[in-house]
Amino acid sequence: MLSFFVRRLIVAIAVGITVSLISFALLRMSGDLALVLAGEGATEAEVAETARLYGLDRSFAVQYLDWLAGAVRGDFGRSLFTNEPVLDMMLETVGVTALLAVLSLLFGLVIAIPLGVLAAVRAGGWVDQLALGVAVFGKAVPNFWFALFLVFFFGVQLRWLPISGSQGWQSYILPVIVMGTGVMPQLMRLTRGGMIDVLEADFVRTAWAKGLSPGRVFFKHALRNAILPVVAVSAVSLGFLLGGSVIVESIFAINGIGALAYESIRRVDFPVVQSILFFLSLIYIILTLIADLINARLDPRIRLT
Amino acid sequence: MASNLHQPTDLPEVLPLSPRREMLLRAQGHKGFLIGLAIVTLAALCAVLAPVIAPHDPYVQDLTNRLLPPVWQDGGSAAHLLGTDQFGRDLLSRVIYGARVTMLVGVGAVVVSGFIGSLLGLLGGYFGGWVDSAVVFLTSVKLAMPGVLIALSLLTIFGGSLLSITLIVGFLFWDRFAIVVRTATQQLRSSDFITAAETAGASKAWIIGREILPNVLNQIIVVASLEMAIAILVEASLSFLGLGIQPPMPSWGLLVSEGRPYLMFKPYLINVPGLTIFVLVVGINLLGDGLRDILSPRGRA
Numbered sequence: 005m006l007s008f009f010v011r012r013l014i015v016a017i018a019v020g021i022t023v024s025l026i027s028f029a030l031l032r033m034s035g036d037l038a039l040v041l042a043g044e045g046a047t048e049a050e051v052a053e054t055a056r057l058y059g060l061d062r063s064f065a066v067q068y069l070d071w072l073a074g075a076v077r078g079d080f081g082r083s084l085f086t087n088e089p090v091l092d093m094m095l096e097t098v099g100v101t102a103l104l105a106v107l108s109l110l111f112g113l114v115i116a117i118p119l120g121v122l123a124a125v126r127a128g129g130w131v132d133q134l135a136l137g138v139a140v141f142g143k144a145v146p147n148f149w150f151a152l153f154l155v156f157f158f159g160v161q162l163r164w165l166p167i168s169g170s171q172g173w174q175s176y177i178l179p180v181i182v183m184g185t186g187v188m189p190q191l192m193r194l195t196r197g198g199m200i201d202v203l204e205a206d207f208v209r210t211a212w213a214k215g216l217s218p219g220r221v222f223f224k225h226a227l228r229n230a231i232l233p234v235v236a237v238s239a240v241s242l243g244f245l246l247g248g249s250v251i252v253e254s255i256f257a258i259n260g261i262g263a264l265a266y267e268s269i270r271r272v273d274f275p276v277v278q279s280i281l282f283f284l285s286l287i288y289i290i291l292t293l294i295a296d297l298i299n300a301r302l303d304p305r306i307r308l309t
Numbered sequence: 310m311a312s313n314l315h316q317p318t319d320l321p322e323v324l325p326l327s328p329r330r331e332m333l334l335r336a337q338g339h340k341g342f343l344i345g346l347a348i349v350t351l352a353a354l355c356a357v358l359a360p361v362i363a364p365h366d367p368y369v370q371d372l373t374n375r376l377l378p379p380v381w382q383d384g385g386s387a388a389h390l391l392g393t394d395q396f397g398r399d400l401l402s403r404v405i406y407g408a409r410v411t412m413l414v415g416v417g418a419v420v421v422s423g424f425i426g427s428l429l430g431l432l433g434g435y436f437g438g439w440v441d442s443a444v445v446f447l448t449s450v451k452l453a454m455p456g457v458l459i460a461l462s463l464l465t466i467f468g469g470s471l472l473s474i475t476l477i478v479g480f481l482f483w484d485r486f487a488i489v490v491r492t493a494t495q496q497l498r499s500s501d502f503i504t505a506a507e508t509a510g511a512s513k514a515w516i517i518g519r520e521i522l523p524n525v526l527n528q529i530i531v532v533a534s535l536e537m538a539i540a541i542l543v544e545a546s547l548s549f550l551g552l553g554i555q556p557p558m559p560s561w562g563l564l565v566s567e568g569r570p571y572l573m574f575k576p577y578l579i580n581v582p583g584l585t586i587f588v589l590v591v592g593i594n595l596l597g598d599g600l601r602d603i604l605s606p607r608g609r610a
Contacts, residue, residue: 015449022450030459033466144590146542148549149565149583152572160573247455251546262458266550269461277462285453292453 008300016293020286024075027281028068031274040272041084058084071278080279085271090279093264098283101253101260104179105245109238111184112191117234120195121227127200135196139189151182151255179252186248187241191234198230205229232302239295243288335603342599348592355408363402364390367559371397379577391581394567400578403559404585410560411541411589414475418540419533421479426486427529431517433487434494441491448487456481457546464552474553478540489532493525527604534597538590545586561586 031037038055039046046054055061059070074081080090115138123135158165158178166175202208203226211225250262257263261280268276326334336342355362371393378385379392379400391400433444460477467473497503506516545562547553554560556567561582568578 015446019446019449019453022446023453026450026454030462031466033463140591140594144538144542144587144594146545146549146562146565146583146586146590148546148562149579149586152565152569152579153583156572156576156579248457250457250461251550254550265458266461269458269465269552272465281455281458281462284455284458288453288455 009297012293012296012300016289020289023285023289024072024282025068027278027285028071029064030281031272031278032064037274075279075282080283081275083268083273083276085268085273085276090276093276094261094280094283097259097261097264100258101246101249101262104176104183104249104252104258104260105242107176107180108183108245109187109242111180112186112188112241113234113238115184116188116191117195117227117231120192121199121222121230123192124196124199124203124230125222132196135192139192142185142189145185147182147186148251148255150185151178151252154178154181155255175256175258179256179258182252183245183249187245191237191241194234194237195230198233199226202226202230233299236295236299236302239291239298240288243291246287247284332603336599339599339602341595342603345592345595345597345599348588349596352408352589352592353412355405356412359406359409363399363405364388365399365402367398367402367406368557369398373397376571376575376578378575379581382577392575392577394564394578395571400564400581403564404561404582407559407561407564407582407585410471410554410558411544411586413471414478414544415537415541415593417475418478418482418544419537421476422481422483422536422540423486423529423533425480426483426532427490427522427525429483429487430490430492431494431521431525434491435498435513435517435521437495437498444487444491448484451481451484457543460543460547461550461552464547469547469553469555471554474544474547478543478547482536482539482543485536486529486532489528490525493528494521497521497524531597531601531604534593534600538593538597541586541590541593 038051038058038060041058041060042051042054052061059067062070071081078091080094082089083093086093119131119135119138123129123132126132155178165177166172208221208226211221216225246261248262249258249260250266252258253260253263254266261284265277265280267273268280374389374393374397375395377389377393377397380387380390382392385392389399389401391404393399394403429444429447433441460481463477464473467477503516503520506520511520544553544560545565548560548562549566551566554563556563564582565579565586568575568582571578
């Protein structure tokens with residue numbers, strides 16, 4: 005287990021370094037940043053001065069290593085737009101997004117697990133059909149339209165819920181429904197598939213033979229085993245939600261890290277953009293690492309590969 | 310010849326059906342596949358025949374006829390079946406022309422991502438060793454990065470055009486091709502016919518291109534259809550955020566964002582294009598799931 009962990013950790017670090025390089029290189033592709041920063045109509049001397057000021061006259065490798073060395077110590081530089089430290093900006097916004105992502109995952113699981121279990125217990129029955137319909141909907145609905153539709157229906161027509169902002173728990177309901185619906189189909193498919201496999205397993209047959217009640221067989225014996233892959237995938241879904249909140253945050257005017265990324269992309273604030281890309285990737289890498297460790301803990305065969 | 314004489318001529322077919330015919334039969338009985346095929350065909354027809362079937366020019370503004378409601382509401386008229394937008398442009402025509410953007414980006418992006426992903430998957434699966442490790446590593450890097458944010462960053466750099474969106478979406482969503490093709494290739498790797506080809510002295514390029522590729526093509530097609538659905542949703546999202554397709558070109562995602570200020574009193578402006586995207590993506594998913602059932606009836610991958 006330990007050597008599996010060490011090997012997996014080394015790969016994770018290598019992926020992290022590669023991601024940091026790509027995040028950093030991405031915004032240098034825009035051509036001469038100094039030209040953009042100096043503003044339109046700047047003289048050559050002004051552009052050169054800007055380049056020197058921001059350290060853009062140094063070689064790419066030096067700039068990258070300088071940035072990485074800072075990032076490792078938690079210094080991601082300053083925003084070109086607000087001059088605030090990028091780390092502060094990220095820490096101010098990531099909490100809201102994390103809360104949104106966790107709640108959305110929980111919403112997805114709360115729908116996916118019972119529906120997946122019932123669909124598996126009566127495969128082909130009406131619950132299974134309903135579950136399939138819900139999954140098809142969740143996979144195909146454009147989240148921006150779903151969000152606007154909910155705003156229209158619950159916020160404007162019924163006036164039940166606030167339509168924007170992140171004050172009060174009510175303002176999280178609609179965003180959580182939209183984002184949770186996006187991750188729910190995969191979780192449900194996994195629950196259903198896992199349950200169908202497990203229900204045919206010998207230990208479940210034994211449980212029936214012992215005369216246990218259906219509730220005990222389904223939930224105590226079957227679900228506990230079928231749910232294992234769902235737990236691991238949940239970690240990955242969480243990472244996906246953290247990196248994919250930009251649309252929901254922009255529609256509901258939530259000041260999360262997705263909205264900060266979007267704002268910064270629009271105003272070519274490259275220290276912020278590259279740091280957010282790196283930061284979100286890092287979270288994803290850590291979450292998948294945890295997911296792999298959970299998997300390996302549960303299924304010893306994985307450790308050998 | 311002699312044995313043929315004993316065979317009655319009107320016996321029903323006893324020979325096993327040809328694989329092609331068997332597939333056709335399975336397709337005819339697959340409701341989801343047929344519905345999906347109908348929806349996708351309709352969208353493709355709209356895209357190809359847009360100038361013929363669109364009742365109006367999608368770009369012409371008519372400020373005297375702004376924000377007309379659709380025909381089923383009070384004040385609607387048959388001249389504008391789905392009403393008009395804030396510039397008096399015919400919504401139906403814009404939705405029909407929007408099919409061009411959607412289908413072009415959807416198909417184009419999948420061609421790009423399918424090529425990159427399949428190539429990586431074939432190489433990793435066939436050669437194994439460090440090549441395979443490199444492919445797995447690249448895929449992990451790709452998966453770790455937030456795709457939509459990268460796409461948005463690239464779009465600010467290169468600008469939003471049909472070509473840039475197609476390429477960016479293609480470059481960002483190849484991972485599923487790589488994973489599926491790699492696994493499929495690994496399974497074929499030790500088959501007798503591959504060993505036979507190797508023994509016969511076939512080159513590696515020949516084996517990958519002529520022996521393995523045809524055998525993983527079905528899986529590639531299934532992934533392609535499901536990935537096309539994702540590509541279409543991503544394009545719509547990018548255009549909705551204002552960094553994808555630029556106005557006045559009609560993209561369905563852009564139509565939703567253009568209708569957003571009128572959410573309260575003209576909800577059809579967001580619901581018509583939103584529903585259109587939804588129906589097409591459902592159709593593509595049904596088609597993809599159907600293809601999987603039809604092409605590989607055993608072992609649902």
